[in-house]
Amino acid sequence: MKTIEVPYGHSFQSCLIPDGVECVYGRLGKAEPDVDTGEQINAALMDLIGDINLDKLRGAQSVAIAVSDMTRPVPTRLILEKLLPWLARRGISEKQITVLVGGGLHHPATQEEISYILGEKLQKRLRILAHDADDKDSLTFLGTSSMGTPVYVNKYFAEADYKIVTGMVDAHQFMGFTAGVKGAVIGLGGRPTITGNHARLFQPGAELGHIEGNPARMDLEEIGRIIGVDMIVNVVLNSKKKVVKAVAGHPVTAHRAAAEFAKKIMGVPMSPADLVIASPGGFPKDINVYQAQKALTPASQLVKPGGTIILVAQCPEGSGEKSFEKEMSLYNSPQDVVTAFKQKEFVIGPHKAYLWTRTFLKAEVVLISDEISPQLAKTLMVRVFKNLQDAVAEIIPHYPANLKINVLPNANSIIPIIKE
Numbered sequence: 001m002k003t004i005e006v007p008y009g010h011s012f013q014s015c016l017i018p019d020g021v022e023c024v025y026g027r028l029g030k031a032e033p034d035v036d037t038g039e040q041i042n043a044a045l046m047d048l049i050g051d052i053n054l055d056k057l058r059g060a061q062s063v064a065i066a067v068s069d070m071t072r073p074v075p076t077r078l079i080l081e082k083l084l085p086w087l088a089r090r091g092i093s094e095k096q097i098t099v100l101v102g103g104g105l106h107h108p109a110t111q112e113e114i115s116y117i118l119g120e121k122l123q124k125r126l127r128i129l130a131h132d133a134d135d136k137d138s139l140t141f142l143g144t145s146s147m148g149t150p151v152y153v154n155k156y157f158a159e160a161d162y163k164i165v166t167g168m169v170d171a172h173q174f175m176g177f178t179a180g181v182k183g184a185v186i187g188l189g190g191r192p193t194i195t196g197n198h199a200r201l202f203q204p205g206a207e208l209g210h211i212e213g214n215p216a217r218m219d220l221e222e223i224g225r226i227i228g229v230d231m232i233v234n235v236v237l238n239s240k241k242k243v244v245k246a247v248a249g250h251p252v253t254a255h256r257a258a259a260e261f262a263k264k265i266m267g268v269p270m271s272p273a274d275l276v277i278a279s280p281g282g283f284p285k286d287i288n289v290y291q292a293q294k295a296l297t298p299a300s301q302l303v304k305p306g307g308t309i310i311l312v313a314q315c316p317e318g319s320g321e322k323s324f325e326k327e328m329s330l331y332n333s334p335q336d337v338v339t340a341f342k343q344k345e346f347v348i349g350p351h352k353a354y355l356w357t358r359t360f361l362k363a364e365v366v367l368i369s370d371e372i373s374p375q376l377a378k379t380l381m382v383r384v385f386k387n388l389q390d391a392v393a394e395i396i397p398h399y400p401a402n403l404k405i406n407v408l409p410n411a412n413s414i415i416p417i418i419k420e
Helices: 037-046 054-058 076-088 111-125 155-159 191-202 215-227 253-266 289-301 322-329 334-343 351-361 374-379 388-398
Strands: 002-008 011-017 022-025 063-068 097-102 127-130 139-144 150-154 162-168 231-237 243-249 267-270 273-278 303-312 364-368 383-385 404-408 415-418
Touching (some): 002 303, 037 231, 037 243, 063 155, 076 162, 097 111, 150 155, 253 267, 273 388, 289 303, 289 404, 303 388, 364 388
Parallel strands (some): 063 097, 063 162, 273 404, 303 364
Antiparallel strands (some): 231 243
């Protein structure tokens, strides 16, 4: 017997597989940091990519910095610890800085979550605010993009003289890659902005790992220009969540450099298999079903029609979004969800029901979680096992002896390169 082990929450799930079963791993390309994260960030800040208006920074009376919420494993604390001295050398004191924790349509970050993200010391030194996409009083309207997306953004970010966005470059199921201006446009956006931009997921070119000609990314970056994002600080992580690349500079140019580097790590040549075992990559990528669902995009590309995907995701926060859960409860089958969604006006939250169930039309999806209740499993239309071994023991006998299994330990971060 041989052992398969994949990330699960803060730990792992494992199972034994018969020796005769072929197991093919879709792993991120090997990348190890040459120096520690702090040195990489310092080096990026000393070697800015693209055209940055530092005179504007030196004359600024206020600086806003967008950071990610709990659902992203961004080394935010360390980025800020290196960014603050860099700003100080350009005449910006900590009293002039506002840090905005952006989560898009996720719940506004709690005090406990902010402590986890930033630590106690930074909390005492800086003005830190949690963004709420539905708080109209905290939003500023700045116009409309050429694609028709209304531009609402956090007013404290909009009013700042200089605007910086931090984030992590990862594969994204329809934006191509995360990060760049996304941390401001989506992270600090109002609900109409997020909805308008995400509605482009149906358009040609809005694909995993694809940037050029991607309507969702093009709209995103135009909105970033409307908002006036001045600079980004982005990182790329390896499978161990270690920083292997840091960039800083122009919101588009620097992001492209990071995305090109990321693509070399995340592009994985594989052929489809009957069974796919996929983990989003552990905490925080499997904090809830809303986030863990992203693993189904690469998994669905790497499973044969009629096959099975085993999604290994702890999901301690359950579904993660009540509107997603409510949308699922309205229908009796995945086909009903998909059909109805295409006929409805696009709404964020319920859109995840479409993304969740579209994979079910190609393959069976089984969820491994010790946190999902039977009632929620029924709503989500998915079979749930508490451990991977039980699921494998039940599923493998239904396949022939020459079964092939694709194993994706960091599914949320891979970009399949399909081999026929």
